Amino acid sequence: MRLPDGFRRTTPPELSGGGSEVEEEIRFHIESRVDELVAEGVPEAEARRRAEREFGDRAHMVRRTERESRGGGEATMRVMRWMGEAGRDVRLAMRQVRRNPGLWAAALVTLALGVGGTTSVYSVVQGVLLRALPYPDEERVVRIWPAAPDDVDGGRQSWSVPDLDDWRERSESLAAIGGYTSTLAGLVIPTESGAPEEVRTAYVTSGFFEALGTAPVVGGTLPPEAEEGDPRVVVLSQGFWQRRFGGDPDVVGQVLDAQQGAYRIVGVMPDGFGFPDPDTELWTFLANVDQTSVPWLLRQVRVFDAVARIAPRTGAADEDLATAEQELAEVARGIAADVPETNAGITSVELIPIRTAVVGDVRTPLLIVLAAVALTLLIACANVANLLLARGAGRQREFAVRASLGAGRGRLVRQVLAEGLLLGVLGGVAGMLLAAFAVPALLSRAGALIPRSQAVTVDAGVLLAALAVSVGTGLLVGLLPALRVGRRSLGAAGRGGGGSGDGVEARGLLDGLVFAEVGLAVVLLVAGGLLMRSFIELRTVDPGFEPEGLLVADMVVSGYEDAEDYIGFRDRFLQRLEALPGVLGATTAKEFPTRGMGEQWAWRLRGEPEPLPGEARTAQALHVHRDFFEVMRIPLVRGTLPGTDPELSVIINERLARSAFGSADDAVGSVMVVSGMEIPVRAVVGDVLHADPAAEPPPMIYVDDRINTRRVFAFVVRTDGDPLALAEPFQRTLTELDDRQPIRTLYTGESAYAEAVGRPRFFALVMSIFAAAAALLAAVGIYGVVAYTVRRRTREIGLRLALGANQAGVRRLVIGGALRPVLGGLVLGLLVAAGLSSVVRRLLFGIPSIDPVTYGGVAAVFLAVALLAAWVPAREASRVDPREALRAE
DSSP, X not given: OOOOTTOOSSOOGGGOOSSOHHHHHHHHHHHHHHHHHHHTTOOHHHHHHHHHHHHOOHHHHHHHHHHHIIIIIHHHHHHHHHHHHHHXXXXXXXXXXXXXXXXXXXXXXXXXXXXXXXXXXXXHHIIIIISOOSSTTGGGEEEEEEEOTTOTTOSBOOBOHHHHHHHHHHOSSEEEEEEEEOSSOOEEEEOTTSOEEEEOEEEEOTTHHHHHOOOOSEEOOOOHHHHSSOOOEEEEOHHHHHHHHTTOTTOTTOEEEETTEEEEEEEEOOTTOOOSOTTOOEEEEGGGSOTTTOOTTSTTOOOBXXXXXXXXXXXXXXXXXXXXXXXXXXXXXXXXXHOHHHHTTOOEEEEEEHHHHHHGGGHHHHHHHHHHHHHHXXXXXXXXXXXXXXXXXXXXXXXXXXXXXXXXXXXXXXXHHHHHHHHHHHHHHHHXXXXXXXXXXXXXXXXXXXXXXXXXXXXXXXXXXXXXXXXXXXXXXXXXXXXXXXXXOHHHHHHTOOOHHHHHHHHHHHHHHHHHHHHHHHHHHHHHHHHHHHHHHHHTSOOSSOOTTEEEEEEEOOSOOSHHHHHHHHHHHHHHHHTSTTEEEEEEESSOTTSOOOEEEEEEETTOOOOOTTOOEEEEEEEEOTTHHHHHTOOEEEEOOOOSSOOSOEEEEHHHHHHHHSSHHHHTTOEEEETTEXXXXXXXXXXXXXXXXXXXXXXXEEEETTTSOOSEEEEEEEESSOGGGGHHHHHHHHHHHOTTOOOSEEEEHHHHHHHXXXXXXXXXXXXXXXXXXXXXXXXXXXXXXXXXXXXXXXXXXXXXHHTTOOHHHHHHHHHHHHHHHHHHHHHHHHHHHHHTHHHHHTTOSSSOSSOHHHHHHHHHHHHHHHHHHHHHHHHHHHTOOHHHHHHHO
């Protein structure tokens, strides 16, 4: 007779008598090998001959083993025995995989998705939020702003260079402070093809590198004495060093030729330094910026940011930070008293740790997504536990027979745990492979939306942690059926009857897992639904212009000293662009909407008194070409647009018109005092989203750039087809007109607007994917539990049908039993989601955090999913043949 897998004809040595311990051990191993061969289909006599032949000379083995045991070989034998049993457990587990491929495939895919998703998102969180920044003692490095607490437009102010110098001299709390800006034109260098390239450049003051504290990999940083001597020195990024100089270790002292002059190279920063922007390639002194471009020596010209290092005074960084805030506020008040004409109202300071400043507002969404994938992993674990528990309950008769043949409970538990271990290892490896592919794909789609994305990697530590989680998960979900081994009466198990108590216990565990799955999945679906609804609301916001059909090129015109010259170049270029086939119009603005808002100007109405310090009303001022509104298709509300002759006047948007004059009708023809000049309002135009689409349109002043000029231009071309088809003619026309001018960035109007809503779209998409996965896993779990219950209750159902129950009644019975844990999990999940609503509230736009549409939709989806998952097993149960069911039992 062929025995089931793992069954033995003899009892293990610890249960047998007669013979030496070594002989019993050898007999145990031979009989185990015979059982394995018989299970593989080998006749018993042949199996015994092969086992004896494989084992060799038994008498010699007994003598040698007894001799070794006297010298300490007993421990070796125990190890060998343990290893042999472990190997046998693994082989039997692999045999179970081959016999139940569908069940194991479902469990492996579920576990791999849970582990792979969690590993992928954790890798992003680790790189962005947890990995150390490349600044020594980073807890002492801060972004720093002077603040005007009573300012109606908010307290944070930008820096002027004279203010920086005063703060450096008067403060004892700052070990170093340095200003910087990367918004000015970068250095322009020739390429191998001869075309100019504008290299992303940060202009800094002394103290910048000292505040950050990062050591260069080659040479040094900008020498402070050069700032007031010969400031034409430059530090390279490692990427630029490799790309331009091939990583030459002797690069220090060489000259970088740029259109702005020759710059001496003094050092190379390490890979990943990237401050203030990850794509910064050069650092040089602000002193190289001409005063005619930016009069940075004036105290009222506040266009710079600053970074500082807090001096170690008490030894504790947080205490020193609090002390520095108090002292620096005193410094601000002292400067305000000394120069009230420019600094009145700037009486405080704002310090932000560098990590918080770098990560920005992405911390909360990333942690929410990480929590979402962790919940998905828990749901996946519950699902796998469902599968193994249902299968373990179905194997009770097998376990009982094996126990009756001599297998102890510990042996059976070990076998079930071996299967869980195998599942964990295979699922972990699959999850690791999934994460290795998913992280690069994730970064390729969202790298530009996430700060520090260049620091995200799937390193060995994360992969090993993922494998450990997976193995632990496999053991944990295998523990549930393992704990139930041996609880049933062997006689009842062998007869197949008397299982009601066991069935109730198993059903309770399964229902509990479904309850947990549904509750967790509901929380995820609510969060994902809220973010998706918020993104849809955001997409319906009118940007105030038509982004379709626009090609945009950001440029800083160089090589022309006088405003008349570079404005003349601008006009000639626009004329040539308008002559290109497919071009409907061309214009310029200092910044394209969604990419910036221009400059901040103070304003008041004519006749109003001068405002007190800190009480001035401000608006964003944008320098535009006269055809800007027509090409952008921004609606004209009142008044007339500028003509061919420049005229001292301004155009304002509806928000400013309502704020200043009450209506657009009253605004046209009125006079505003802007930056000390009385200027009439020529027209009122519609509101435009110039920065964050989720924010209210700011008050805007549009000024004719022929009256107030700037070198920075966003050239905008409206086409009658695909804007990108005009990219090559655009570049060719620019080269023909002036081959010294590089294009900083070329993009379409649609891509610019899509980028503005890219981050909320990305997080809404990711949350929706995990929420959908959670719902699918919950549906699979519900189906598995109901199907298992139907199989366990086949005899009961057959008896009901035999006694006259109709099929509809049976379906109601099955579906009703399936819906009980689902409804409980649904209610709990909705309550938990409502309790956590404050977490996602600040990420939403246009909808409340407890949105009836979202909550009602999630409830309807889960009820539908539960009904669908229960319907198929219920229909099969109602079709049971009572005679066949009773005969099978």
